[in-house]
Amino acid sequence: MITMEGLGRVHIITGPGKGKTTAAFGMAMRAAGHGYKVCVVQFLKTGETTGEVMAANRLRGMHVVQFGTGRWIDSRNITSEDRTAAASAMQRVQEVLNSRDCDMAILDEINVAAAFGLVDTKELLNLLQTRRKGIEVVMTGRSAPKELVEYADYVSVVENTKNPYDKGVKARKGIEW
Numbered sequence: 001m002i003t004m005e006g007l008g009r010v011h012i013i014t015g016p017g018k019g020k021t022t023a024a025f026g027m028a029m030r031a032a033g034h035g036y037k038v039c040v041v042q043f044l045k046t047g048e049t050t051g052e053v054m055a056a057n058r059l060r061g062m063h064v065v066q067f068g069t070g071r072w073i074d075s076r077n078i079t080s081e082d083r084t085a086a087a088s089a090m091q092r093v094q095e096v097l098n099s100r101d102c103d104m105a106i107l108d109e110i111n112v113a114a115a116f117g118l119v120d121t122k123e124l125l126n127l128l129q130t131r132r133k134g135i136e137v138v139m140t141g142r143s144a145p146k147e148l149v150e151y152a153d154y155v156s157v158v159e160n161t162k163n164p165y166d167k168g169v170k171a172r173k174g175i176e177w
Contacts, residue, residue: 007036007103009153010128010137014111014144017158018165018176024106024138025052031104031136032061039102040064043089043109043119043141044073050177063102065092075116086118093124097131104136111141111148121145 011027013020028038038061042053046068056062067089069081089110096105113119125147128137139148149155171177 007134007136010151011139011154011156012111012144012149012152013138013140013156013158014142014149015157015159016142017160018163020140020142020158021108022052023156023158024108024140025056027138028056028062028104028106029059032059036061036103037101038062038104038106039096040106040108041089041092041096041110042066042068043086043107043113044068045109046070051174067092073116078116078118082116082118086113089113090119090123090127094127097127097135097137099132102135104138107137107139109141110139111144113141114145114148115141115143121147124148125151 011024013023025040028040031038038056040056040063042064044067046066047070053064053066056064067085069079069085073082093105093107093110096102110119110124114121114124128148128151131137139152144155165171
């Protein structure tokens with residue numbers, strides 16, 4: 001029997017280092033392994049070619065939806081297409097946080113979407129405060145807004161001490177994506 005006792009906390013995984021989404025998917029795997037239903041809403045991403053998305057789609061109890069434009073977003077040149085994708089993602093977040101479809105919600109790259117002004121931080125904070133009781137929420141991405149950091153129960157900052165990318169080494173299939 002699955003017990004949901006103790007669920008309902010908010011996690012933030014932020015910082016300039018590699019591995020924020022990977023850490024969130026690790027939490028999702030742990031939750032799914034215990035029979036919890038996990039919904040992943042990915043902001044700014046599209047295409048099911050990353051290893052974590054392909055693996056999640058093979059697991060019972062995990063569901064991933066993506067709301068990206070298929071291109072890298074420049075914070076100095078936000079387009080109406082970027083805003084539309086973020087608004088659609090926020091609509092899905094509201095549905096997830098208020099339904100019984102999920103026990104854990106991963107809001108991947110939502111911190112970046114908020115930092116870029118694609119997501120209203122006050123609106124997101126309101127959604128978190130009024131969400132269904134007992135749903136665990138994990139938010140990832142660089143530059144987590146101060147208001148969200150203050151609200152969260154857990155905050156992890158991933159630092160970047162050393163990364164081959166800084167020397168021009170490209171991301172490797174199955175390791176970085």
